[in-house]
Amino acid sequence: MSKAVNVLNELLVNLFNDILQIEQNALQSGDFKDLSVTEIHTIEAIGMYEPRSMSEVAGDLGITVGTLTTAINKLIKKGYVERKRIEEDRRVVLIQLTKRGKLAYRIHEKFHSDMIKATIGGLSKEEEEVLTNSLEKLNIFFKDKYNLKHKGE
Numbered sequence: 564m565s566k567a568v569n570v571l572n573e574l575l576v577n578l579f580n581d582i583l584q585i586e587q588n589a590l591q592s593g594d595f596k597d598l599s600v601t602e603i604h605t606i607e608a609i610g611m612y613e614p615r616s617m618s619e620v621a622g623d624l625g626i627t628v629g630t631l632t633t634a635i636n637k638l639i640k641k642g643y644v645e646r647k648r649i650e651e652d653r654r655v656v657l658i659q660l661t662k663r664g665k666l667a668y669r670i671h672e673k674f675h676s677d678m679i680k681a682t683i684g685g686l687s688k689e690e691e692e693v694l695t696n697s698l699e700k701l702n703i704f705f706k707d708k709y710n711l712k713h714k715g716e
Contacts, residue, residue, distance in 0.1 A: 583600060586603075595667050597641055598641070602634065602637070602643075603667060603671050605620070605638065606644070607672075608620050608624050609644065609659065610668075611668055611669075614657035614658065615657060615658060617631055617656065635658055638664070642661055643661060643664035643667060644661065645658070646658055
């Protein structure tokens with residue numbers, strides 16, 4: 564392996580681990596100590612506005628409905644999510660965020676926004692474009708190589 568490949572590998576692994584650790588630390592030091600990173604990402608996948616079906620959310624997260632059911636049951640117990648049946652067909656169960664869930668969503672969204680601002684804060688417009696284009700290419704490569712869904716599919 565070339566030096567560049569070794570450096571890039573180390574940077575990607577460290578960056579991934581650091582972001583997860585920073586996210587976990589931010590959760591643990593805030594008002595949402597009872598949430599794991601996985602749970603906050605589940606809250607993020609449910610979204611703020613429209614109730615969603617379990618299969619939609621499971622698909623977005625790339626997990627089975629069974630796995631999601633376990634996570635949702637925990638989030639319901641913690642007061643972040645609620646189940647809702649639709650009047651037209653009582654068999655259809657949708658999930659949505661509670662007020663507390665929406666607050667967690669907003670705070671997590673701000674965390675990501677602050678992290679991005681800090682990341683690009685000292686960059687010139689050209690450096691910002693190079694970074695964005697490089698990360699987009701990397702993202703597409705990984706998604707195609709490992710058959711992952713592209714955002715919006």
